[in-house]
């Protein structure tokens with residue numbers, strides 16, 4: 001009884017917690033582990049299903065080749081909407097792929113004191129990619145200018161950046 005008024009005043013996340021709590025309580029006669037797993041999966045699903053990779057262009061991006069700090073998209077523009085970046089790390093080092101909305105050239109992003117780019121306008125990323133790996137990310141992009149960068153310390157300054165335009 002004491003918990004319910006607090007939970008009902010909360011956010012959507014608290015609402016999910018309430019659902020979880022109810023399910024967990026209701027299943028106390030059975031197995032508590034199964035509803036817990038279901039609740040987590042249900043919460044995570046909308047984030048991934050909102051973007052359908054089948055209804056937009058695929059942009060292949062090569063990182064780590066021909067030089068270690070290269071960032072080379074096969075095309076440099078796409079129509080607004082879902083865009084899937086299929087990124088291959090052809091280098092010998094771990095790289096990452098970050099898409100940043102910007103008003104400037106990719107080479108002129110504001111930087112942190114350590115020389116890495118500020119990621120204020122980041123709209124999506126593929127974190128640490130092992131050498132030889134290929135990973136795709138689908139982003140819903142508005143018209144505008146973007147920078148494709150690897151922001152592992154030293155890599156942006158080393159040349160891992162490319163301009164990309166969405167029309």
Ligand SMILES: [Cu+2]
Pocket residue numbers: 094095096150151152155160
């Ligand atoms: Cu890199």
